Amino acid sequence: MTAGFHRIAVLGLGLIGGSLVQAVRQAGIDVVGYDTDPATAAAASASGFPVAPTDAAAVHGADLVVLAMPLPEVARALQSLAPNLGSNTIVTDVGTLKRPVLEAVRTHAPHAVFVGGHPLAGVEDTGWGAADPLLFRDSPWALIVEPETSIEAWLKLAGLVCDLGAKPVPTTAADQDAAVARVIGLPHVLAGALAVTGLAGGPLGLSLAAGSYMSGSRVARTRPELVTTWCDDNPALVAALDDAIAHLTSARTALAAGSSVYPLAAEGHDARINWEHRRFEPVELSASTAELVAHGETGGWVTAVLRDDDGVRLLGMRPVG
Known part of the structure; x- marks a missing residue:
């Protein structure tokens, strides 16, 4: 401790x-x-x-x-x-x-x-x-x-x-808000859209809804007033939605032309698998603003704050590659 x-x-x-x-x-x-x-x-x-x-x-x-x-x-x-x-x-x-x-x-x-x-x-x-x-x-x-x-x-x-x-x-505050727009705000907006779209499918669709629907719409169960505090007043969410809409539009265009959603499915599969299999290495950090921010930007975190007669040392982890 x-x-x-x-x-x-x-x-x-x-x-x-x-x-x-x-x-x-x-x-x-x-x-x-x-x-x-x-x-x-x-x-x-x-x-x-x-x-x-x-x-x-x-x-x-x-x-x-x-x-x-x-x-x-x-x-x-x-x-x-x-x-x-x-x-x-x-x-x-x-x-x-x-x-x-x-x-x-x-x-x-x-x-x-x-x-x-x-x-x-x-x-x-x-x-x-x-x-x-x-x-x-x-x-x-x-x-x-x-x-x-x-x-x-x-x-x-x-x-x-x-x-x-x-x-x-x-x-930094700006970097954090930009990041959570894509990993918190966007998933909640998409979950809401999925829940509403699924409902529009009628009783048969809802009776057949199983793992995919439940997993994808899970966070739509969150109180709406909380979701708005995570999404409203965050301009970065607009850019995140633009990216998501572009992917959805591309998939729709392919389907309308008799083609396949395979490109999006493959890209999404690789993105998720690569995220799950990231590797990390231990590092030692100095207690400077610049080095701390740079460590976070690379996806790193702190594992321990150690104090001794020589001062403060920080241990951390960062992604490899």
Whole structure:
């Protein structure tokens, strides 16, 4: 365990926040939760977890504050919290999009020591009842590095993420948002389209729906208001949709001409198989902004943050070839 945080406050006790509260307790760190929804707060309390009556009470004495509420609530939460944050308290979040959160921090809590975060570990179920302390195991966790980011704060947070079994991926907010447009936003839009198109096939099609339909439309079960927070206000999703539409149009044109969808099927098959069979090698990194961002750009992540008399060393993994 890295020498890190002593008391963590998690504001928002849904799937991600609830899982984080449980995982942090299992890691042996003092943790307190807070949620604006009385039913959620009561459920967490009934499960044996400390829940503060106000956000101010939750962050009192905390050296890490995690914003785990939906994106539309972040600005209001920051306004309320800013006067109660200690000068050395680190603030992070778990939202899918990072640029809007950075803008909210710069506007409402400009003096906060902020490191944006995004654990890519969600499932289609939501709420405290879906929380799982093992949710983050082996999952990537984007940690944002911007010119104003405190590297010491980033390292402490990366150490915690490693302790929780996740894989910290250093990246800028813009690069992160562009990437998740293709691997989170686009899959949700396509799943919605598939679910609606399948329904239009009538009762027979739905009675024959099996693995392909269920797998392809699985994330369409996600609450629509959450999907919009992951997709709206992300211009990179437009380009991702353009690419997907171009592939679909090509397949449609081929079928209409009596040809085959084989080119798209083969290209998609190779893309998926190559992703599954990537190989990685261990590396050692310096704690510099430029090297961290470059490591993330190559698809690498951090595996450990080590401190000794000579300073800080970072171990990581990166793709080979």
